[in-house]
Amino acid sequence: MKITHRDEWRVIVTIAPRSISDFGFEGLGDIAGPVTSGPIEVAVAPRRLGDFGWVSMGDRLASNDIDGDYKRRCEELLAALLGRPHVREGRIVCTETHTCSHCGYVWEVLTAEEAADPANQQDEHTVEGEPVCCDKAIAEFRAERGIAVHAEGVVAYRRPHRPGEVLCREHGYPWFALPLTSEDLPDGGVCSYGRRGLGSCGRDVLAAGAGESA
Template identity: 70%
Template structure:
């Protein structure tokens, strides 16, 4: 069935700096006025789970719950950033990739308007996978939908 992989974890915050110093440009306040545009969106990557500063190992060696640990690390980073006066809002994001556990292809399913045209047979329904017959068989077995005919006939 569908396997989900998460990577590229990020904390995205919107900042509204009031001065050029808040952007990290020190020593310019005598020639620079106020910051006149904003807010600015910034994406911040968390430190890798296996990065201990003095040594580095793979995330798998450092954690038995990689997704959960990245989520917690990003939430902690976000909470700390939101406590800063020029940070206005923020969120945690990651990239999700869905694949079929049988064929390892990208997980795709039938949309409601595709069922009649692209379905395998008259029992095809919205949400049915389209990548391989094993995925279709699992999907149908879980939902009590009749299995595909052995010869592919409807």
């Protein structure tokens, strides 16, 4: 699942001072004329949520809705700034980064063009919008849309570096193993997932419905 992180909140205001004293530079009235430069854009960061002046802590300790609280703080700051002389207009900006909830990598999805390129396809069911970071994100994306995770006729998978073993459809994700049909397994096969440890599978991959867990 895509998680959006927002950061670097800023209030940007346009200021159009007419005299040098509008900047707070006092005592120049005898020698200075009007300000002749155009409006100036100024970016102001909101005060950190965890900064209470007398004590400072991480934002996470100070708020359980960091994004919402920063947005509200920026709205308040913007409204206050717009009420000041010479402030013409303003807006709130922030940076957004998207990461995967499963693997933590940057969230990227295939464009229509990329999805049509066999080099980017996990299998023939790959479509536009499919994430690329990890098998869990892909399985989740497909489950939400009712897209088959496994190709037609595939009963099991084989990892290239362990040719003597097979994995059932639950444990052999198509994107890191070679698909096998029942014809590839004339003598049948038993899933070797977890064979060396706890939680071993041992499922007969030719049994009806084997691995239909998704």
